[in-house]
Amino acid sequence: xxGVTQTPKHLITATGQRVTLRCSPRxxxxxxxxxxxxxxxxLQFLIQYYNGEERAKGNILERFSAQQFPDLHSELNLSSLxxxxxxxxxxxxxxxxxxxxxxxxxxxxxxxx
Amino acid sequence: ILNVEQxxxxxxxxxxxxxxFTCSFPSSNFYxxxxxxxxxxxxxxxxxxxxxxxxxxxxxxxSATLNTKEGYSxxxxxxxxxxxxxxxxxxxxxxxxxxxNLIFGKGTKLSVKP
Numbered sequence: 082x083x084g085v086t087q088t089p090k091h092l093i094t095a096t097g098q099r100v101t102l103r104c105s106p107r108x109x110x111x112x113x114x115x116x117x118x119x120x121x122x123x124l125q126f127l128i129q130y131y132n133g134e135e136r137a138k139g140n141i142l143e144r145f146s147a148q149q150f151p152d153l154h155s156e157l158n159l160s161s162l163x164x165x166x167x168x169x170x171x172x173x174x175x176x177x178x179x180x181x182x183x184x185x186x187x188x189x190x191x192x193x194x
Numbered sequence: 195i196l197n198v199e200q201x202x203x204x205x206x207x208x209x210x211x212x213x214x215f216t217c218s219f220p221s222s223n224f225y226x227x228x229x230x231x232x233x234x235x236x237x238x239x240x241x242x243x244x245x246x247x248x249x250x251x252x253x254x255x256x257s258a259t260l261n262t263k264e265g266y267s268x269x270x271x272x273x274x275x276x277x278x279x280x281x282x283x284x285x286x287x288x289x290x291x292x293x294x295n296l297i298f299g300k301g302t303k304l305s306v307k308p
Contacts, residue, residue: 083237116298123198124238124283124298137295171237182228182240183296 084108087172087186095194099160102189106153106174112136113155114175114183115147119168130155131177162193196220198286200299207274208307214270215302217284221265228285228296229258229269238283241269274306 084107094100106113115127126139130149141147144162149155159166169190173183199218207213219227226245230238242251247262255272271278281301288295 083239085237121300123300124285126296126298139295180226180243180245182230182243183238184240185230185237187237 083184083186085172085174085184085186087170087189089189090187091190091192093192093194094162096162096164098162098193099158100162100191102157102159102170102172102191104155104157104172104174104186106155106172107184110174110176110184111153112175112177113149113153114173115141115155115157116171116173117168118171118188119165124171127157136177159191164193167191167193196286196288196297198284198297198299200282200284200302202302203300204303204305206305206307209275211274211306212270212272213274213304214268215282215304217267217269217286217299219265219267219284219286219297220288221263223289224262224265224286225289226287227260227262227267228283228287229267230283230285232281232283232301234280241282269302271304274304276306276308279304279306 086105111132114129116124127141129137147157169188171188173185229241232238244260249260257270260267281303283301285296285298
């Protein structure tokens, strides 16, 4: 058990809809990262938050947004969903030191129909 | 565009075989190289974080080496067991990047047959 909790595990929704994915980081970790994994793609970095502030941004679409709350949990909001947004979305956390690994949650499987 | 390549894409071995696979990354501005093990229906789990050229790390039957000058890392598994079946991911972090800038390879999928 990595200590990172993601909910929900599965989400099925229709095109055009909006969903929110939730992540609670490992106790003591201030950094939260969101990754997307589509079919045949590697893990694509979306966005990182550190102690409530946006720290780094990857290939995140304008339709997607995220935030980290004072209790350090994070939410990833996906809106105007398209079929191509179907993917596995991972959250990870770390202590943000040069030699610290990422600790991943079990992911949320999003299916857009 | 920074690219991380892993080879082979997939590997099928018999129980007891030793195996190795490669991660290639940019040799300039190196900061850290991560290895993760990802079992089906689970989350990626960290194996090693390597930061020094020539570094070797070991965890049980799994070990890794790092060559930052030529931009590659090898992961070795000695005496593979069925429970080693997983996808092995490497990720490169360049100097000045935060952990969020880790660039992941697509992984090597290992299947160990009993």
